[in-house]
Amino acid sequence: MxxxxxxxxxxxxxxxxxxxKEGIDKxxxxxQYVDDLTREGMFYGATVRSTIPRGLIRSIAFDPHIAWCDFTIVTAKDIPGKNHIQLIVADQPCLAETQVNHCDEPILLLAHPDKHKLLAAVAAVHIEYDPLPAVFSIEESESQKEIILGEDNLIKSFLLEKGDVDSAWARAAHxxxxxxxxxxxxxxxxxxxxxxxxxxxxxxITVWGSLQCPYYVHKTLRAVFDLPDEKVRVIQTETGGAFGGKEDYPSVLASHAGLLAMKSGHAVKMVYDRMEDLAATTKRHPSRIRHRTALDADGKLLAMEIDLATDGGAYSTLSATVLSRATLHACGPYVCPNIRLRSRAWATNHVPYGAFRGFGAPQAIFAMERHMDAIAAALHIDPPIDPVELRRRNFLHQGDRNATDQLMREPVILDQLLDRALAESDYHAKRARYARENLASPVKRGMGIAAFYHGSGFTGSGELYLNSLAGVDVTPDEKVRVLVSNTEFGQGTNTILTQIAAEALGLEFSDVTMVPPDTAHIPNSGPTVASRTGMVVGRIIERACLQLLALLRESAGLQEKSTREQFFAACRRFRAAHGKVESLCYYEAPPGIHWDDATYHGEAYGAYAWAVYVAQVxxxxxxxxxEVEDFWAVQEVGRVLHPVLATGQIxxxxxQAIGYALYEKVVLENGRMANNQMTNYxxxxxxxxxxxxxxxxxxxxxxxxxGAKGIGELPHDGPAPAILNAIRDATGVPFNAIPLLPEDLFATLAAREHPENLWEPVAS
Amino acid sequence: MRGDPEAHELIAPGNLAAVLQLLAAEPGAWTPIAGGTELMVAHAAGRLTARKLVSLWEIPDLRFIRVDEGTIAIGAGVPFIDLRRNAAIAAQLPLLARAASWLGSIANQSRATLGGNLVNGSPAADSSPALLAYDAQVELISARGRRTLPYEKFHTGYKRTALAPDELLLAVHLPRRFARHRQYLRKVGTRRAMAIAKVALAGTALVEENVVRELRLGAASVAPYPTRLYRTEEAILGNSITEETIRTARRALLAEIAPIDDIRSVAEYRRRVAANLVEEFLRELMHSAAPVDAPLMNAALAAWNSADESTALTQMLACCGARRWASAMVAMRPVQDQEALLAVADRIWAAMEEPDWREAFACHPRIGERKAAHASAPPSAQKSAQWSRQEQSGAAQAEARVLEELARGNAQYEERFGFTYIVCATGKSAEEMLDLLNRRLGSDRATELREAAEQQRQITEIRLRKWMAA
Amino acid sequence: MSTRWDSIRFTVNGQPRTVHAPPMKRLLDVLREDLHLTGTKEGCGEGECGSCSVRMNGELVNSCLVPVLQAEGAQIQTVEGLAPDLDSGGALHPLQEAFLHCGGAQCGICTPGMLMAAAQLIERHPHPSQAEIREGLAGNLCRCTGFARIFASVVAAATHAAPEQEPDAR
Structure with a gap:
C-alpha cells in the first residue's frame, strides 16, 4: 500500500x-454519557422555574420547613458576568431576575449533595408574580395588541423579491x-x-456535557462568568442524540451547572429528567405559511407570493437563522421568474423554539409541496396535469436560477430522481389501483410525492464568518488524530472524518483517531449543525491531510509513492526537526460565492442536496x-462517504418526519407543554x-x-408533505396542517359520512 | 428520578397469608405493589403518595393459570406475558391473549399483572374489555374470607373498585363456553405499540339463524371505568343483523357512553369511533352468520372428548406431531363441535413457536419419498404415515425425473433451511410440488419457516376433518 | 422520613452481588450507582422508552420500574453481560457484532436496552419474522435509526448465530 x-x-x-469508530464502546x-460520570464530592443541581407564562416577579420566599443551610442557592445576582445566553441577540437571561416571559423559565438554582432532597426543596421556593397578559399564537403576536418583545413583537423579518410579482397576476391563467x-x-x-x-x-470553569457545539457553550460561559478564553473549558461527553436540540440549550444548562459549582465549591451535576427536558427545552418552530401562486396556461409557475410566519417563542435565540433557512427553501426546487416572499419570526410567551434538523426548511417545504398538489388539483388544463407532471414542468435544471437568483452551476438531476422514485414505488399503477379499490374498502390507500432540495452548510456568507479551522496531527505513538470541534452524536462524524483522513493520507482506518472534543485541545471548526460536517469540515480535513503530505515531502523526505511505514518514518524525522507534526487549514469558499444579506440575493448555499420522496398511506x-405503509427516499447527496451511515441518516x-406528520403533538396549555411525558408525546x-x-x-x-454534500437534514424535509399528499390522494380531502392526528382526520372526514352517523342523543 | 426511595417502605412477606394478615392488622395503611408498572412510574415522577408498600410479586398463591371443567382461573399475580404464552388461553380466550399482547411492550408484559391492570382501575385498562365480553367473575380475598362477584361490578367509579381496604384481588374466573361465539376485539391508540387505548371494544356473540341470541360488549375509555354496554346489547339482542339493527345499535351506544376530552383524545372522536367499532363487529357477524346446523356431536369428537388422556393425545399427534400443540388440544376438551375444534386447533397453532413447528415438520416423510423420515416413529405416527401416503398420492404417479428433481430439491432445501420441505400436498401433482419447492427455495429462512408452519396448519386442518369424518 | 435499608442479594451477569439499599430504590439506580454498571441507561423513567431494559430471570424488564427488593434472588443480565470476556480477548455477542456492521447503533443511548430486547427476542424466536422483530423491539424507542438498521442487525445476528437445533429425536 x-x-x-x-x-x-x-x-x-x-x-x-x-x-x-466508537461503535464497540456503545x-x-x-x-460514557454525562450521567455515567461522577466527580468527587459532586452535588446535584435543580432548577426553580416559572409557573406562569408572563409576569413580574414580586417576591421569592423560602419555606422554613426546609433546611436551606444545606443547599446552595443561586439567583441572577450571583452571576459574575452578563446575565444572558450568547446566541444571535443577547435577550435571553441565564436566570430571570425581574420578569418571566414563558412557563418553565429558570429563575433560581439549587444544589445539594443528595439528589433526592431537591424535589421537595424546589417545591418549597414560593414565587409570587404580578401576571402580565401573555401571547400564545402568531396571530396574537402580529396583532400587536400586547407588546411582549421589542417594539413590535418581531424577532426578525426578511423580504425576498425577484422579478415583478404585481404585474404577473393579470397575465395568469390560474x-x-x-x-x-x-x-x-x-x-x-x-x-x-x-x-x-x-x-x-x-x-x-470546566463543563462536561451532552452537546453539539463546544464553542457555542464556550462563548456563553465566557460572558456569564466574565472569564478569558483559557479559563473556560468545554468537554463533550458521548451524546445520546441531539437533532439540533443540543445546539443552543446546552449553553443554558452549562451556565446553570457552572453557577452552582462556583457558589458551592463542588462539582455539580444537572441532568434533566424527561418531564423537565420536554417542558423546558427547545422545540421546532411552529409555522403558518400562505401561498398565492400564478400559473400560465401550461401549468408553469409565473409568480409566487409567500407570507411565511413562525412562532419564535419568548426570546430570539436562533429564530432569525431558522427563519432565514425557511425563507431560502420556501420556493422549492422550481423555476419561477417572479417572487415576493415576506417572512417574519414572531415572539410569543412559549418556551423559546430552537434548532431542529432541517432548521426551518421542513416547515417551508411542507407548505410548498402541499401547495404544489393543491395547484395540481385546482388546475383545469387539457390534457389534465397530475402532481407529478406539474412538478416536472417546473423543476430547476443546471443553468437555471433559483429564488435567490443563484445560478445552478452543478448538475441538477431532479427528473432522474423523479423517474427513479416513480419506478421504485410503482407510483402510477398503485394510484390507479387504489382509486378503484378505495370505492369498496373502509381502508383508503393513496400515493403522495414531494420534491425538494436542501442547502448544505451555513447560509450565504455564514461559512466565511465562521472561518473554521481544522486539521490533523500525528502523535509520537504513530496515531493520526483528527482535530475538529465537530462532535459525534450518532450521525457518524467520528467515522466519516476518520475515513477522509485515512483515505487522504493513504493510511488504514485504524491508524486515525479523533481527538476528544475538549476546547482545551481542539481548534474551532464551527458548530456541528446545518449538514456541514461531511461537506465543509470534511473538505478542510482532506486539504489539511494533503497539506501534511506536501509538507512531509518537502521537508522530511517523504516520497511521492510511499508505504505506511515510510509515512510514519517521515513524521518522526519531521517531529525531530520541528517538535510536532500538525497540519491545520482554514475554510476556503468555493469560487463564485456571492451573497447579499441586504437583498437576500446570491449564492445562498455552496451546494444543494436534491430529493424526491414517495409515501404510500x-x-x-x-x-x-x-399510517404510512411504505416509503421511498431517492436523493442525490454528492459522494456517499459511508453507505451504511448514510442510509441510516435517511x-x-x-x-422522525413521519412522527412530525402523523404522531407528534405538543399539547400547549396556557403556554406550558401539558403532555411532557413519553407516554403522551x-x-x-x-x-x-x-x-x-x-x-x-x-x-x-x-x-x-x-465529493460529499450535506445529508443529515435532508430526510426531514420531504416526508410530511409526501404523506399529506398521499392522504389527499386516498381520501380526496386536502389536509394542510401537521401534525395530523386521528382526531384531526376525524374532524373533517366524519363530517362527510352518512348523516345517520351524525345522530347524537338529545341531552336528557 | 424525582421520588425519594427512602420516603417509602417496601416489604415482601412472600406468601399470601402473611400479606392478608398485614392488611387485616392495618387496613388501608399498606399499598400492594405487584409488577410496579404503574406505581413505579408515579415513584419516579415524585407522585407516589403511598408510604408503605407490600410486594405481591411472585407470590405463588397469586401466580397460577388453572384450567378447570367449566372455567379457566387466572391468578391476579399472573403477568401478561404468561397470558400470551398460555395455550389454553390462546385457544379458549383468544381476546384475552390478544389484549395481553397489546399491553405496552414485552418488557411491560413481563411485569404488569392481570390483577394490577384491574385494581389500578384505569378506564383504559387493556384486559378489561375482553374480561367483560367473557363474563368474568373476580374472586376477592381477605383474612375474613373470600367472595366472588361479577367483574362488571368490580369497578365502582373512576379509579375506584369494590375492594375493601383489607382485601386483595385473588383471581379472575372465566367460563369456558365461548368456543362457538363470534369474537371481536379492537384497541384504538395513536400508534400500533406502546399505546394507551383511546377507545377499545371487545365483543362475544352467539348468532343462530342470523339472530343474535347472546351478546356481550365490553368497552374501555368510554366511561369513568371499563364498562359493559348493556343498553347497546339490548338494542341488538334477539334481532337479525340488518342495516336497521346497526343504526339502532349505534344510537343506543351513543346514548350509553360518556367519554371525556383528555390529553390523549377528545370525547367526540371517542364516541364516533366506539360506534364505528360496534358497527364493524356487527358487520362481521352479518357476513359470517351463515346458518349453523344444530350441533349433533360428531362421533369421533364425542369419543375423543371422553377418551383417556393418552388415547386422546395419540389421536391428536397423528394430525400434527408437535407435542405441545397436541397436549394443549387435549387440555381443551370437551370441544363441542367440528367448527370449534378447528378454531381451537388454529389458535393453539398460532401460539406455537419454532421448536414446535419443527417437531411437527419432522413427522412427515419427504415429498416423493415412500418411507417415513423417522424409522423409529412411535405408534401414534402410523396413522400419520397412512395419511401422508394419501396426501402425497400425486407424487406416487410422478415420473422418475420429477422424483429425482424432488429428491435433489429436498436435499438442497434441508441444507438451506435445516428442516424438511413441507407442503400441503393434498390435490397437488408432483410437478406442482416441485415448482413450489423451487420457488420457496428463494425465500429467506424466517419467511420460509412461517410458510412451512402455514402448510402444516393446512395439513392439520385436513387431517382433523378426515379424523372426524372417519 | 427515612426507611429501613435492606441487604439484597442477586446475581448480575453471573456474579453474585449483595447491595445495601432502600427497598424502593429502582433496580436501574442500583445497577448504575451501587454496582457502577452504567451501560444500562435511563431515558424516560416511566417504562416507555426501554433504554433501561435488562433481563431478569430470563424475561425482559424495564429496570426503572423494578423496586430492587423485588430483584432479591434474581438472575440479572445487563449489556455488560452480553460479551463478558471481551476484556480478556473474548468475542462480541453475535448481536453486538451485527449491530456494529449493520449500523444498528447511532448515538448509542438506546443501544444497551435495544440489545437486551433483541437478545430476549432471539432466545424466544431464533429465526424471527419481521413482525416478530417489530413487536419484540416496540418497547425500545430509537430516535436515530428509524429502526431499519436495527431490524437488519437482528436478522443478521439470527442468520449467523442462531443454533441450528434439531428437534428432539422421537
Whole structure:
C-alpha cells in the first residue's frame, strides 16, 4: 500500500462500510454519557422555574420547613458576568431576575449533595408574580395588541423579491391560494440534556456535557462568568442524540451547572429528567405559511407570493437563522421568474423554539409541496396535469436560477430522481389501483410525492464568518488524530472524518483517531449543525491531510509513492526537526460565492442536496387513523462517504418526519407543554415505521469532503408533505396542517359520512 | 428520578397469608405493589403518595393459570406475558391473549399483572374489555374470607373498585363456553405499540339463524371505568343483523357512553369511533352468520372428548406431531363441535413457536419419498404415515425425473433451511410440488419457516376433518 | 422520613452481588450507582422508552420500574453481560457484532436496552419474522435509526448465530 495511492473518485476507505469508530464502546456499555460520570464530592443541581407564562416577579420566599443551610442557592445576582445566553441577540437571561416571559423559565438554582432532597426543596421556593397578559399564537403576536418583545413583537423579518410579482397576476391563467400550518416538534433524543460543571479560581470553569457545539457553550460561559478564553473549558461527553436540540440549550444548562459549582465549591451535576427536558427545552418552530401562486396556461409557475410566519417563542435565540433557512427553501426546487416572499419570526410567551434538523426548511417545504398538489388539483388544463407532471414542468435544471437568483452551476438531476422514485414505488399503477379499490374498502390507500432540495452548510456568507479551522496531527505513538470541534452524536462524524483522513493520507482506518472534543485541545471548526460536517469540515480535513503530505515531502523526505511505514518514518524525522507534526487549514469558499444579506440575493448555499420522496398511506375510516405503509427516499447527496451511515441518516430522518406528520403533538396549555411525558408525546415505535427504501444517486461535489454534500437534514424535509399528499390522494380531502392526528382526520372526514352517523342523543 | 426511595417502605412477606394478615392488622395503611408498572412510574415522577408498600410479586398463591371443567382461573399475580404464552388461553380466550399482547411492550408484559391492570382501575385498562365480553367473575380475598362477584361490578367509579381496604384481588374466573361465539376485539391508540387505548371494544356473540341470541360488549375509555354496554346489547339482542339493527345499535351506544376530552383524545372522536367499532363487529357477524346446523356431536369428537388422556393425545399427534400443540388440544376438551375444534386447533397453532413447528415438520416423510423420515416413529405416527401416503398420492404417479428433481430439491432445501420441505400436498401433482419447492427455495429462512408452519396448519386442518369424518 | 435499608442479594451477569439499599430504590439506580454498571441507561423513567431494559430471570424488564427488593434472588443480565470476556480477548455477542456492521447503533443511548430486547427476542424466536422483530423491539424507542438498521442487525445476528437445533429425536 502506498500513500495517496487513491484518486478522489477511486477510494479504498471513503465509500466503504467501515465499522463505526466508537461503535464497540456503545455496544458493550462502555461509552460514557454525562450521567455515567461522577466527580468527587459532586452535588446535584435543580432548577426553580416559572409557573406562569408572563409576569413580574414580586417576591421569592423560602419555606422554613426546609433546611436551606444545606443547599446552595443561586439567583441572577450571583452571576459574575452578563446575565444572558450568547446566541444571535443577547435577550435571553441565564436566570430571570425581574420578569418571566414563558412557563418553565429558570429563575433560581439549587444544589445539594443528595439528589433526592431537591424535589421537595424546589417545591418549597414560593414565587409570587404580578401576571402580565401573555401571547400564545402568531396571530396574537402580529396583532400587536400586547407588546411582549421589542417594539413590535418581531424577532426578525426578511423580504425576498425577484422579478415583478404585481404585474404577473393579470397575465395568469390560474391563481391558486393556500394556507399551511406546522406544529412544534420535540427532538426526543433519548438522552436528556445534562451537564457537570467544576469551578476553581485558578482554572476557571470546566463543563462536561451532552452537546453539539463546544464553542457555542464556550462563548456563553465566557460572558456569564466574565472569564478569558483559557479559563473556560468545554468537554463533550458521548451524546445520546441531539437533532439540533443540543445546539443552543446546552449553553443554558452549562451556565446553570457552572453557577452552582462556583457558589458551592463542588462539582455539580444537572441532568434533566424527561418531564423537565420536554417542558423546558427547545422545540421546532411552529409555522403558518400562505401561498398565492400564478400559473400560465401550461401549468408553469409565473409568480409566487409567500407570507411565511413562525412562532419564535419568548426570546430570539436562533429564530432569525431558522427563519432565514425557511425563507431560502420556501420556493422549492422550481423555476419561477417572479417572487415576493415576506417572512417574519414572531415572539410569543412559549418556551423559546430552537434548532431542529432541517432548521426551518421542513416547515417551508411542507407548505410548498402541499401547495404544489393543491395547484395540481385546482388546475383545469387539457390534457389534465397530475402532481407529478406539474412538478416536472417546473423543476430547476443546471443553468437555471433559483429564488435567490443563484445560478445552478452543478448538475441538477431532479427528473432522474423523479423517474427513479416513480419506478421504485410503482407510483402510477398503485394510484390507479387504489382509486378503484378505495370505492369498496373502509381502508383508503393513496400515493403522495414531494420534491425538494436542501442547502448544505451555513447560509450565504455564514461559512466565511465562521472561518473554521481544522486539521490533523500525528502523535509520537504513530496515531493520526483528527482535530475538529465537530462532535459525534450518532450521525457518524467520528467515522466519516476518520475515513477522509485515512483515505487522504493513504493510511488504514485504524491508524486515525479523533481527538476528544475538549476546547482545551481542539481548534474551532464551527458548530456541528446545518449538514456541514461531511461537506465543509470534511473538505478542510482532506486539504489539511494533503497539506501534511506536501509538507512531509518537502521537508522530511517523504516520497511521492510511499508505504505506511515510510509515512510514519517521515513524521518522526519531521517531529525531530520541528517538535510536532500538525497540519491545520482554514475554510476556503468555493469560487463564485456571492451573497447579499441586504437583498437576500446570491449564492445562498455552496451546494444543494436534491430529493424526491414517495409515501404510500392507508387511512382507516373506522378509526380515522393514517399510517404510512411504505416509503421511498431517492436523493442525490454528492459522494456517499459511508453507505451504511448514510442510509441510516435517511431512514432515521424519514422516521422522525413521519412522527412530525402523523404522531407528534405538543399539547400547549396556557403556554406550558401539558403532555411532557413519553407516554403522551407519541413518537413512532418499531411497529409504526414502514419499510423505507433508500436510493442514492451520486454526483461528487468538487468542493465537499471527497465529493460529499450535506445529508443529515435532508430526510426531514420531504416526508410530511409526501404523506399529506398521499392522504389527499386516498381520501380526496386536502389536509394542510401537521401534525395530523386521528382526531384531526376525524374532524373533517366524519363530517362527510352518512348523516345517520351524525345522530347524537338529545341531552336528557 | 424525582421520588425519594427512602420516603417509602417496601416489604415482601412472600406468601399470601402473611400479606392478608398485614392488611387485616392495618387496613388501608399498606399499598400492594405487584409488577410496579404503574406505581413505579408515579415513584419516579415524585407522585407516589403511598408510604408503605407490600410486594405481591411472585407470590405463588397469586401466580397460577388453572384450567378447570367449566372455567379457566387466572391468578391476579399472573403477568401478561404468561397470558400470551398460555395455550389454553390462546385457544379458549383468544381476546384475552390478544389484549395481553397489546399491553405496552414485552418488557411491560413481563411485569404488569392481570390483577394490577384491574385494581389500578384505569378506564383504559387493556384486559378489561375482553374480561367483560367473557363474563368474568373476580374472586376477592381477605383474612375474613373470600367472595366472588361479577367483574362488571368490580369497578365502582373512576379509579375506584369494590375492594375493601383489607382485601386483595385473588383471581379472575372465566367460563369456558365461548368456543362457538363470534369474537371481536379492537384497541384504538395513536400508534400500533406502546399505546394507551383511546377507545377499545371487545365483543362475544352467539348468532343462530342470523339472530343474535347472546351478546356481550365490553368497552374501555368510554366511561369513568371499563364498562359493559348493556343498553347497546339490548338494542341488538334477539334481532337479525340488518342495516336497521346497526343504526339502532349505534344510537343506543351513543346514548350509553360518556367519554371525556383528555390529553390523549377528545370525547367526540371517542364516541364516533366506539360506534364505528360496534358497527364493524356487527358487520362481521352479518357476513359470517351463515346458518349453523344444530350441533349433533360428531362421533369421533364425542369419543375423543371422553377418551383417556393418552388415547386422546395419540389421536391428536397423528394430525400434527408437535407435542405441545397436541397436549394443549387435549387440555381443551370437551370441544363441542367440528367448527370449534378447528378454531381451537388454529389458535393453539398460532401460539406455537419454532421448536414446535419443527417437531411437527419432522413427522412427515419427504415429498416423493415412500418411507417415513423417522424409522423409529412411535405408534401414534402410523396413522400419520397412512395419511401422508394419501396426501402425497400425486407424487406416487410422478415420473422418475420429477422424483429425482424432488429428491435433489429436498436435499438442497434441508441444507438451506435445516428442516424438511413441507407442503400441503393434498390435490397437488408432483410437478406442482416441485415448482413450489423451487420457488420457496428463494425465500429467506424466517419467511420460509412461517410458510412451512402455514402448510402444516393446512395439513392439520385436513387431517382433523378426515379424523372426524372417519 | 427515612426507611429501613435492606441487604439484597442477586446475581448480575453471573456474579453474585449483595447491595445495601432502600427497598424502593429502582433496580436501574442500583445497577448504575451501587454496582457502577452504567451501560444500562435511563431515558424516560416511566417504562416507555426501554433504554433501561435488562433481563431478569430470563424475561425482559424495564429496570426503572423494578423496586430492587423485588430483584432479591434474581438472575440479572445487563449489556455488560452480553460479551463478558471481551476484556480478556473474548468475542462480541453475535448481536453486538451485527449491530456494529449493520449500523444498528447511532448515538448509542438506546443501544444497551435495544440489545437486551433483541437478545430476549432471539432466545424466544431464533429465526424471527419481521413482525416478530417489530413487536419484540416496540418497547425500545430509537430516535436515530428509524429502526431499519436495527431490524437488519437482528436478522443478521439470527442468520449467523442462531443454533441450528434439531428437534428432539422421537
Amino acid at each position: 502506498s500513500t495517496a495511492a487513491t484518486t478522489r473518485s477511486q477510494t479504498r476507505i471513503v465509500g466503504a462500510p467501515v465499522p463505526r 455496544l458493550v456499555g462502555r461509552a 391563481i391558486v391560494e393556500g394556507e399551511y400550518r406546522t406544529g412544534p416538534q420535540e427532538h426526543l433524543y433519548i438522552e436528556n440534556n445534562g451537564m457537570i460543571a467544576e469551578w476553581s479560581a485558578e482554572d476557571g 392507508a387511512v382507516d375510516t373506522v378509526t380515522y387513523s393514517a 431512514e432515521g430522518g424519514v422516521a 407519541i413518537m413512532p415505535t418499531a411497529e409504526d415505521v414502514p419499510p423505507i427504501h433508500v436510493v442514492f444517486e451520486e454526483i461528487p461535489f468538487r468542493y465537499g469532503g471527497y
